[in-house]
Amino acid sequence: MLNKNVIAVTSGKGGVGKSTVAVNLALALANLGKKVALIDLDVYGFSIPKILNITSKPKTINNKIIPVGYENITVMSMGFLTNGNDPIVWRGPMAGKMVNHFFDEVIWGKIDYFIIDMPPGTGDIALDLHNKLPHCQEIIVTTPHSNAVHVAERAGSMAKETKHTILGVIENMSYFTPPFSTEQYYLFGKDGGETLAANLNTELLAKIPIVCSQTNEEPFLLISESETLTNIYQTLANKLVEKLDFVEQV
Numbered sequence: 001m002l003n004k005n006v007i008a009v010t011s012g013k014g015g016v017g018k019s020t021v022a023v024n025l026a027l028a029l030a031n032l033g034k035k036v037a038l039i040d041l042d043v044y045g046f047s048i049p050k051i052l053n054i055t056s057k058p059k060t061i062n063n064k065i066i067p068v069g070y071e072n073i074t075v076m077s078m079g080f081l082t083n084g085n086d087p088i089v090w091r092g093p094m095a096g097k098m099v100n101h102f103f104d105e106v107i108w109g110k111i112d113y114f115i116i117d118m119p120p121g122t123g124d125i126a127l128d129l130h131n132k133l134p135h136c137q138e139i140i141v142t143t144p145h146s147n148a149v150h151v152a153e154r155a156g157s158m159a160k161e162t163k164h165t166i167l168g169v170i171e172n173m174s175y176f177t178p179p180f181s182t183e184q185y186y187l188f189g190k191d192g193g194e195t196l197a198a199n200l201n202t203e204l205l206a207k208i209p210i211v212c213s214q215t216n217e218e219p220f221l222l223i224s225e226s227e228t229l230t231n232i233y234q235t236l237a238n239k240l241v242e243k244l245d246f247v248e249q250v
């Protein structure tokens with residue numbers, strides 16, 4: 001596996017949009033013709049199967065797991081291995097084994113980018129991933145709110161301590177624009193993403209606005225909600241590909 005193409009989407013807190021960003025970024029990269037695997041490593045709080053509305057389970061062949069296909073990406077989640085919505089009651093070491101399992105016992109084939117949806121915080125799973133994939137790169141998601149920024153900074157510090165490259169910061173839920181308006185309302189404060197990027201000495205990759213689902217159904221795929229969102233994610237995907245190609249050359 002090419003570690004330089006493993007991108008972990010991380011943050012300090014839950015609820016800031018890691019899973020949403022991971023899913024939409026994976027789809028945007030796939031739209032560029034890249035082969036993308038999306039791995040839900042939020043062992044206790046898995047949400048990717050629900051976001052993508054995947055009900056099928058992976059098949060196995062010679063004790064190896066074949067990941068589930070969704071549009072043009074391949075997906076693996078703890079949620080595929082549980083019974084319905086039963087909670088996972090493992091302790092840390094068992095959950096840690098899952099990290100190895102998802103990489104070593106799944107037949108991924110040739111993949112350009114592994115997008116990893118991380119659990120919140122700086123706990124065991126994050127450490128296991130750091131150990132397993134020492135060259136993994138990280139995207140840190142925050143909302144503009146100062147609390148989220150403060151906590152995300154710790155996730156950034158952990159990335160630095162474990163010598164992971166931080167690709168940049170994504171500010172999610174940046175502002176809200178009502179229908180038929182161009183006004184931007186900063187519901188959770190302003191410029192938290194800029195602050196975090198500056199503090200971590202990295203760049204702000206994107207600002208993603210708050211979107212109201214057209215269907216009133218949650219969760220939803222932002223990339224299909226509006227042209228603005230599609231453009232933001234495609235620009236982000238292009239930027240990342242450029243950045244990673246550059247890393248590959250040097």
Ligand SMILES: Nc1ncnc2c1ncn2[C@@H]1O[C@H](COP(=O)(O)OP(=O)(O)O)[C@@H](O)[C@H]1O
Binds near residue numbers: 016210218
């Ligand atoms: N830009 C956004 N606009 C509106 N709702 C969002 C946005 N990003 C995420 N959400 C919603 O916020 C909630 C938390 O997002 P999620 O991706 O599950 O966060 P995390 O993985 O960090 O816990 C979900 O209900 C999701 O649909």
Ligand SMILES: [Mg+2]
Binds near residue numbers: 020042
């Ligand atoms: Mg999540």
